[in-house]
Amino acid sequence: MGITSVDICNAADALKGFVGFNRKLDKYIVRFSEDSFGMDVPDDSIRPTCEFVWAEKSGRVMSLSRECLQILAEQNVNDRLNLGDVLQVYLRRTDLPEIVAERRRL
Template sequence: MAITSAGICAAADQLQGFVGYNTKTGQHIVRFSEDSFGMDIAEDSITPTSEFVWEAADAAELMTLKRERLRMLVDLHIDERLAISEPLHVYLRRADLPEISAVRLLQRSA
């Protein structure tokens, strides 16, 4: 089975959990409930993990899937809980290719 950019983007959108920035330690931490962050986490920094891995590019609607943010998640060694799948591991291994940039749109469920 070939892994495509679309498959990698879909895998990124399936990530579980939330990321918050701990101002005391200067690090991002992961939790699986928005309510489980401590007082050292600014509420406006709490982001779904599936959004945390994307960064707005120069163009307003263009976003880049950041390897450094994915690497931080992989380094936690909780791949199954975060739902880090093989397409994301392949994306991390292929540092010889540029990061994926894509237009991301909100899709409404029926």
């Protein structure tokens, strides 16, 4: 059974946790509670992980960013994030364009 773009989009929407930009470290970090980021992460940079991976193209059209997924993968908490095999395959398949979809923000 193959993996479809719907499977990949559903897996992206099932990601857990929150992402915020840590000014002191100059990088994005993952936490599993909005309250656990500390003072080095501005509140307006904190987003649910499932929204962090989608980049706005125009209006409700968004692309599933491999760059953002890679940032998550580098955190080495794949199980807690729910960053499973489907998204790992999507990350590896750089020979295919990023998925672009019309979607509503959560």
